[in-house]
Amino acid sequence: MKPRLQSLSLSVLGGVVGILFFLPLLWVLTNSLRPGSETFAHLTLSWRTFFELKPTLHNYSALLSSDVGRATLNSILVSAATVVIGLAVCASAAFGLAAFEYRGRGLVFGIVVLSFLVPFDAIAIPLSTMFRDWQLTNTFTGLVLPGIGNGMAIFLLRQFFLGIPAELVEAGRLDGLGWFGVFRWIYLPLSRPALIGAGLMLFLFQWQSYVWPLLIGTDAKHILGPVALSNLQGQNFADYGLVFAGAVVLTVIPLMVIAGFQRYFVQSVASSGLK
Amino acid sequence: MRKRGQGLIALAFLAPALLCLAVLRIVPAISAVVESFYAESLLRGGRVFAGLGNYTDLVSNKDFRQAVGVTLLFTVLVNPIQVVVSFLLAVLFTQRAMGSKLWRTLVILPIATPPAVSAVIWSVIYRPDGLANGVLERLGLPVQPFLTSSGQVLPSLIVLLSWIGVGYWMLFLIAGIQEVPVEVREAALLDGASAWRRMVSVILPLVRRPLAFVLVADTVSNLLVFAPVQILTKGGPNGNSNLLMYDVYTRAYAIGDIHVAQAEVVILVALTLAIVAGQFRLLRGDQ
Numbered sequence: 001m002k003p004r005l006q007s008l009s010l011s012v013l014g015g016v017v018g019i020l021f022f023l024p025l026l027w028v029l030t031n032s033l034r035p036g037s038e039t040f041a042h043l044t045l046s047w048r049t050f051f052e053l054k055p056t057l058h059n060y061s062a063l064l065s066s067d068v069g070r071a072t073l074n075s076i077l078v079s080a081a082t083v084v085i086g087l088a089v090c091a092s093a094a095f096g097l098a099a100f101e102y103r104g105r106g107l108v109f110g111i112v113v114l115s116f117l118v119p120f121d122a123i124a125i126p127l128s129t130m131f132r133d134w135q136l137t138n139t140f141t142g143l144v145l146p147g148i149g150n151g152m153a154i155f156l157l158r159q160f161f162l163g164i165p166a167e168l169v170e171a172g173r174l175d176g177l178g179w180f181g182v183f184r185w186i187y188l189p190l191s192r193p194a195l196i197g198a199g200l201m202l203f204l205f206q207w208q209s210y211v212w213p214l215l216i217g218t219d220a221k222h223i224l225g226p227v228a229l230s231n232l233q234g235q236n237f238a239d240y241g242l243v244f245a246g247a248v249v250l251t252v253i254p255l256m257v258i259a260g261f262q263r264y265f266v267q268s269v270a271s272s273g274l275k
Numbered sequence: 276m277r278k279r280g281q282g283l284i285a286l287a288f289l290a291p292a293l294l295c296l297a298v299l300r301i302v303p304a305i306s307a308v309v310e311s312f313y314a315e316s317l318l319r320g321g322r323v324f325a326g327l328g329n330y331t332d333l334v335s336n337k338d339f340r341q342a343v344g345v346t347l348l349f350t351v352l353v354n355p356i357q358v359v360v361s362f363l364l365a366v367l368f369t370q371r372a373m374g375s376k377l378w379r380t381l382v383i384l385p386i387a388t389p390p391a392v393s394a395v396i397w398s399v400i401y402r403p404d405g406l407a408n409g410v411l412e413r414l415g416l417p418v419q420p421f422l423t424s425s426g427q428v429l430p431s432l433i434v435l436l437s438w439i440g441v442g443y444w445m446l447f448l449i450a451g452i453q454e455v456p457v458e459v460r461e462a463a464l465l466d467g468a469s470a471w472r473r474m475v476s477v478i479l480p481l482v483r484r485p486l487a488f489v490l491v492a493d494t495v496s497n498l499l500v501f502a503p504v505q506i507l508t509k510g511g512p513n514g515n516s517n518l519l520m521y522d523v524y525t526r527a528y529a530i531g532d533i534h535v536a537q538a539e540v541v542i543l544v545a546l547t548l549a550i551v552a553g554q555f556r557l558l559r560g561d562q
Binding site for chain 1: 281282284285286287288289291292293295296299300301302303304306307310364367368370371372373374375377378379380381382384385387388389390391392394395396397398399400402404405406409410412413438442446450495496499501502505506520523524527528533536537540543544547
């Protein structure tokens with residue numbers, strides 16, 4: 001009886017905490033489904049604060065033609081480019097660190113991982129002045145570049161690559177594969193889980209970035225979702241229906257990506273924290 | 276001979292990443308240090324060597340000193356709160372209890388929200404007529420100014436940042452706790468009255484490594500907090516939420532003094548390294 005009671009109270013406690021964390025998101029979702037003029041009409045707290053009986057998708061259709069809609073597409077484009085180019089760069093580097101024997105390998109590995117561990121935001125401002133000199137402001141290249149070298153992604157891929165048996169490589173070499181062939185046809189196909197984990201890291205880094213896109217890409221053509229949303233919110237007579245719909249879209253997209261690859265996400269988090 | 280060849284091939288595979296590393300991390304870091312010793316001269320038109328001039332300017336600047344103070348106060352408050360809460364939640368959500376998985380997922384959900392989007396959401400929550408005051412009113416409590424009060428602005432930011440961050444850090448700790456054999460955990464749990472105490476005294480030492488990682492990584496990320504300040508408070512009221520990262524930004528792009536801003540970046544990074552080094556010593560000293 002006692003353990004059961006304990007389990008019940010733990011369950012209730014967990015439920016209260018979980019719901020507290022969830023309420024802001026539920027509130028955002030609810031308000032994205034009602035006209036902006038009604039956002040503050042339901043704040044005398046009742047169940048109607050968190051539920052809408054007559055939901056409308058009006059805000060979402062308005063979003064499509066707004067700056068935030070355009071910016072969200074930019075975010076998708078920039079994040080996708082970051083993942084594709086970033087995976088190529090990081091996987092190739094990890095291959096260079098795992099498949100060969102040479103003096104100084106450990107040293108190169110240390111330098112690569114340590115330098116990428118310097119948090120990017122700390123050097124965003126000096127880097128942005130350099131990018132200004134190089135005419136990279138308001139270009140997609142400028143937005144994508146900082147995201148493609150990711151120390152954690154290289155680390156994760158290298159750990160995985162180290163587990164690929166040398167016999168496979170030798171067999172491949174005997175069959176006439178060049179080193180690029182070994183990388184492309186042996187390492188990459190065997191490393192799907194690690195590639196997905198690393199891809200998630202690259203994606204989330206780019207999707208969540210704010211300082212960098214604020215410094216480097218704020219014109220109408222290159223602005224990214226979070227920056228556009230914060231601009232919208234900063235206006236004097238912001239349409240909060242639109243703000244909430246934008247917040248939902250910018251949250252649901254990464255949520256779907258994480259949920260789709262949940263296993264790999266948890267694995268990559270776990271391995272980066274435990275090693 | 277063969278080894279040498281291998282080294283060159285390896286270098287070819289590493290080249291793109293090394294190039295990124297050099298251009299995107301090392302060069303800007305060096306340039307920040309170098310530029311921090313120069314100043315723009317109107318008289319001579321161009322930059323001139325200024326020695327430690329930018330640094331002494333900063334140190335004698337009242338706003339900068341306040342920003343350092345605010346950042347240190349924020350650091351001392353936010354990190355213990357987030358680490359302790361993440362640990363407690365990790366322990367809670369690794370118990371065998373109904374719905375545990377679902378509740379855990381709800382706590383993790385906010386990590387999908389980009390920090391800037393979270394800041395936008397909470398800017399509406401904290402409005403005088405927003406959700407937070409709606410809740411207080413319902414509970415029969417007086418409404419609060421939140422972001423416009425010198426005393427409440429940092430706690431308000433801490434609540435918002437914890438909403439974003441706690442679920443994320445909890446994931447690392449859950450992974451750590453799950454490494455502890457189930458028998459050990461359950462033995463600790465089944466022991467009645469002091470179950471909670473045992474839980475902490477058994478689990479805590481076994482998750483030292485992920486805990487240390489979370490403390491250090493959380494501290495670094497909190498020293499670089501920017502979006503909520505820029506979106507919610509602009510450093511106010513009266514500079515009471517003017518964290519260093521935001522101060523660097525305004526110095527560089529609102530005030531337009533890029534060389535002093537570079538000096539401030541150097542100080543911010545040095546401060547971060549000093550705090551992290553201190554934590555490492557502390558953690559090692561414990562063992």
